[in-house]
Amino acid sequence: MDAGEGKLVNRKELDPDSSPKAAFGARLRSWREERGWTQDELAERMGYSSTHLSSIETGRKAPTLRLARRADVAFGAEETFERAWRVVRNAGLLEGFPQFVDHEAEAAEIRLYEVGVMPGLLQTPEYSMVLAEGARKRGAISSEQAEERVTLVAERQAALVRTPPPLVFAMLDESCIRRPIGEPAVMAAQLDRLLEFAEMPNTVLQVVPFDMGARRPFDLPVTLLTLPDRSLMSYAESAQRGHLERDSTFVQPLLTAYHQLQAEAPSQAASVAMLNQLRKGMS
Missing domain, CATH: 1.10.260.40 (lambda repressor-like DNA-binding domains)
Structure with a gap:
């Protein structure tokens, strides 16, 4: 032996x-x-x-x-x-998430709305490490799974720079930018990442402020994908599983609601101004 x-x-x-x-x-x-x-x-x-x-x-x-x-x-x-x-x-991932990641990697358009934390596509490595380490300390995942979560975030972000790149519309609830994750330097770098994202030619970034209140159509995070053949699918998560929906009967109303939220929310210019103001307070 x-x-x-x-x-x-x-x-x-x-x-x-x-x-x-x-x-x-x-x-x-x-x-x-x-x-x-x-x-x-x-x-x-x-x-x-x-x-x-x-x-x-x-x-x-x-x-x-x-x-x-x-x-x-x-x-x-x-x-x-x-x-x-x-x-x-x-x-080790939520049911439905691996399939979603595969489709995300080939999508022509990505529309996401996130609450509470930065979406994986926009996280810095340090931000994602803090989240993964927090889950490890709570006993929710192992050290190996924490490492793989960080690796997966980096792999998904490669979708933003492929040729041709997808159009990415990111709408972040104000809680995403106000909730401190890690040390101040981690949040400062994360805000810098958002500002860089907003300058990319294939992206639109909007912050949905708290004072929109009941005018926002979504209470939970949602992602909408437009595939190269123009078919649509949505992805949303509960605590137990992720749900990938391809039936246009259910996806189309979500897309309509997303467009309504884009129209109601502050513009990218106003959102960038909000981020810059918050970033200055961290200097």
């Missing part, structure tokens, strides 16, 4: 069908053993400790994207382990 590989009973108890994490570990161990490598040898090739690889192979820890990519390099595979990692990652 390889050093650091764990007791034999652990090997027998690991069921690849029990979870995506277990399937990833079983595949890593199987590929390693097929090549006659010890855990120490694979660990050296991947730049990890054999103890860490043992925890992955036995399903005690979830793999990270970096580990999956290094496994692909070590084995000369083409994204085999990276694809397996995405299955693991998706298992």
